[in-house]
Amino acid sequence: MRVLLIHSDYIEYEVKDKALKEPEPIPEEMKKGRMEEVLVAFISVEKVDEKNPEEVVARAVKEIVEVAEQVKTKNVFVYPFAHLSSELAKPSVALEVLKKVEEGLRNAGYNVGRAPFGYYKAFKLSCKGHPLAELSRTIVPEGIVEE
Numbered sequence: 001m002r003v004l005l006i007h008s009d010y011i012e013y014e015v016k017d018k019a020l021k022e023p024e025p026i027p028e029e030m031k032k033g034r035m036e037e038v039l040v041a042f043i044s045v046e047k048v049d050e051k052n053p054e055e056v057v058a059r060a061v062k063e064i065v066e067v068a069e070q071v072k073t074k075n076v077f078v079y080p081f082a083h084l085s086s087e088l089a090k091p092s093v094a095l096e097v098l099k100k101v102e103e104g105l106r107n108a109g110y111n112v113g114r115a116p117f118g119y120y121k122a123f124k125l126s127c128k129g130h131p132l133a134e135l136s137r138t139i140v141p142e143g144i145v146e147e
């Protein structure tokens, strides 16, 4: 899993078109969204994660919580983002992993938003620009060495 973390004044998105034949079914209210004072986590779920999705979810939640504590926000936005890796997990696994990351963060006491999966989306983001505002993490199941 590749994670790009951007501490932002806000993120807003708008669904444009389907990017998969069968994108995640979403209610009308999920077609647009905005969150303020937020740690945005752009996430690419990778093929290697299919070996142990539960472990990757647990590690991702831990890493994101650590950064959220450092930048002092309780708001996290999970953004499915298929552009951080050339070895992507299949969509069915990726969606499940992203939903579990969202659930894990919520269980850890965070206000969590998530952008819809399987769509092209317009988005606007305002990065805060402080030294910890732009971070990335590579998370893999135990015992796997990521190239």
Ligand SMILES: NCC(=O)N[C@H]1[C@@H](O)[C@H](n2cnc3c(N)ncnc32)O[C@@H]1CO
Binding pocket: 019, 020, 043, 044, 045, 046, 080, 081, 082, 083, 088, 089, 090, 091, 094, 116, 117, 118, 119, 120, 121
């Ligand atoms: N920016 C727009 C976009 O990325 N759209 C992506 C994601 O929403 C989602 N998606 C598919 N596979 C994955 C994956 N392995 N990890 C994360 N998202 C995925 O499906 C879209 C087409 O790849």
